Amino acid sequence: MLTERGHRLSVLAVDPSSCTSGGSLLGDKTRMIELSRDMNAYIRPSPTSGTLGGVTRTTNEAILLCEGGGYDIILIETVGVGQSEFAVADMVDMFVLLLPPAGGDELQGIKRGIIEMADLVVITKSDGDLVVPARRIQAEYVSALKLLRRRSGVWRPKVIRISARSGEGISEMWDAMREFQQVMLASGELTTKRQKQQRVWMWNLIQENILEHFKTQPGIREQIPLMERKVLSGALSPGLAADLLLKAFKSKP
16 A cells, blocks of 8 residues: 555564574565565565564664665564563654454453553454454553553554455554654654664663673683573572673673
8 A cells, every 4th residue: 555655665574583493484575475576665574583672683773774775664563562572662653553353351461561652553353253353452442541651742542443354444544653753743752752762772782782792702701601500500599690700701801
């Protein structure tokens, strides 16, 4: 729909890496058959490689590259719903939570924090036999959002139903996204949000690089497996093992 309206679209799909093999499914592109043939769309699946937050370490830089390449809309699909998902909120203008209609006790199943992060809640698969459950969940989330603390002073999160199969609600979802952009730009909140995000990512990269430097430091690198074995056997507490490694690290010239 977006490419037909003249937009250039980039989809950065983040896939979970296996903790055992380090492999990743990277199946998102194969499911986007129509979009992958569209010359105005770019799809890039990338594994998380153990990065918490549901986004790869380089997603932030990939966004900048796509913007520089002339893509005016960038969609980032993260690993899933969970507490580590918040990292994506520090790199996007709008956080959209997608929920399927049939999932038991829906409000209990979703972490409160992730709902508080959402600028838009979208109930998917609202077609056929799932229309009634989708409407029920929509009503539940409309009520739930009234009780939660709002992140923005000018935007009230909406709850809408969509169906990829029938196309229902897709245009309305995009209209809500455009409205969000206009409201946030007019108030100055979007500019402030982006500035804060840059600071967050500076510190994220510092933390990652310091940890990598720590792990590869000569003298420390050899001690890490030994300390890990002592922690596993119960000979050392995790806190004491960490203190000993940090003490050794600080004493290095």
